[in-house]
Each structure stands twice: as structure tokens, then as C-alpha cells.
Amino acid sequence: MSNTPNVPKRIKAIPTFTIPALLALAGFTAVGLILVERERAQVSAQAKQLLPTTAPGLLRTTSEPAAPLETKPPVVQAKTIQVYRFTPAAVLEEVTPVYPRIAKVTRTQGTVEVTLRVDANGNPVQATVVSGNAMLRKEALKAAQSWKFTPAHQNGRAVPSAFRIRFEFHLA
Numbered sequence: 001m002s003n004t005p006n007v008p009k010r011i012k013a014i015p016t017f018t019i020p021a022l023l024a025l026a027g028f029t030a031v032g033l034i035l036v037e038r039e040r041a042q043v044s045a046q047a048k049q050l051l052p053t054t055a056p057g058l059l060r061t062t063s064e065p066a067a068p069l070e071t072k073p074p075v076v077q078a079k080t081i082q083v084y085r086f087t088p089a090a091v092l093e094e095v096t097p098v099y100p101r102i103a104k105v106t107r108t109q110g111t112v113e114v115t116l117r118v119d120a121n122g123n124p125v126q127a128t129v130v131s132g133n134a135m136l137r138k139e140a141l142k143a144a145q146s147w148k149f150t151p152a153h154q155n156g157r158a159v160p161s162a163f164r165i166r167f168e169f170h171l172a
Contacts, residue, residue: 089118089152089161097143097167103135104171112140112167120158122149130164140167 102108112132119125127144129137144165152161 085153085155087153089122089149089163091147092122092150093146093148095143095146097136097139097169099169099171100135100139103133103169106135107171108133108135109170110136112136112169114140114144114165114167116144116147116163116165118149118151118161118163120151120160122151122158124149125160132167133169136167136169140169143167 097112110133113130115128115130116124117126124145124147127141129141132140144167147165151158153159
């Protein structure tokens with residue numbers, strides 16, 4: 001004969017070791033333990049009744065079947081996303097710069113880069129030379145300021161924009 005007490009057929013044995021202690025024995029890090037503790041704190045009231053309350057090393061038994069845990073779907077907050085529709089400005093009319101006479105005589109060639117700001121009506125409002133030969137800059141600025149544009153649009157509204165234009169000056 002064994003010395004085991006009469007035990008009901010349905011037994012729920014729950015060890016009294018805490019989950020972090022078991023994880024520490026298994027070699028998990030402190031970060032993992034913190035995450036487990038957070039999850040344990042979120043256990044429903046029914047599950048908390050099943051958690052051990054006796055001294056370490058002892059088992060707690062019950063003859064009732066375990067109650068199903070209440071699981072609630074996560075609450076998802078709807079976010080409003082702003083979609084920006086942007087249509088860049090388009091060139092309506094390009095003006096070719098005049099080759100400066102002094103640059104022709106001295107056989108000066110090169111590229112001039114100009115940054116051009118365009119207002120919401122499509123008109124050039126500011127032209128600035130980024131790089132290029134000093135003899136060619138003035139004519140490149142004049143040409144850039146003569147260009148015509150359709151304005152850029154953002155969400156259906158005309159908005160200012162900017163361009164970088166490269167003018168190539170080459171003698172034949």
C-alpha cells in the first residue's frame with residue numbers, strides 16, 4: 001500500500017515557484033524576467049486565483065476543472081493618416097541664354113547652375129547662381145528669370161517650388 005492520500009480524479013497541480021524564479025533557473029536574463037513580470041501582472045482575476053499561494057516546493061491541488069481564461073481582443077486606436085498629393089511645377093517655356101560676346105572672344109565655355117524659386121502662380125521670383133564661370137553667370141540668370149512655369153500643387157492648392165537649372169555654354 002502506498003502512503004498517498006485519496007486524490008480526486010481531476011487534479012490541477014500548480015507549482016509554487018514563481019515564473020521569474022523558473023526562468024532564472026533556465027538561464028533567462030533580467031530583461032526577460034521583467035517582461036514576464038509585466039505579463040503576469042496582466043493576468044485576469046480568474047487566472048490569479050489559480051496562482052500558487054503556498055510556500056515554495058509545495059503543491060496546491062483542486063478538484064475543479066480550471067476555468068477558461070478571459071481573453072479580450074486588443075484595443076486598436078484608429079489613426080488618421082494625412083495623405084499629401086503633390087504635383088511638381090512644369091516648365092511651360094524655356095529661354096536659352098545668349099552667349100556673352102566677351103566669352104566668345106576669349107573662347108570661354110562651361111556650365112552654370114542656377115537655383116530658381118517659383119511662386120504659387122508659376123512666376124520666377126528669385127534666381128541665384130550656384131556655380132559657373134563669372135563671364136557666363138549674368139546671361140544664365142537672365143535666361144532663368146525668363147522661364148515660365150505651371151505652379152506646383154499640393155492637395156489641390158498651388159504652392160511655391162524651386163528648381164535647379166543647368167545651362168551649358170559650348171562653342172562650336
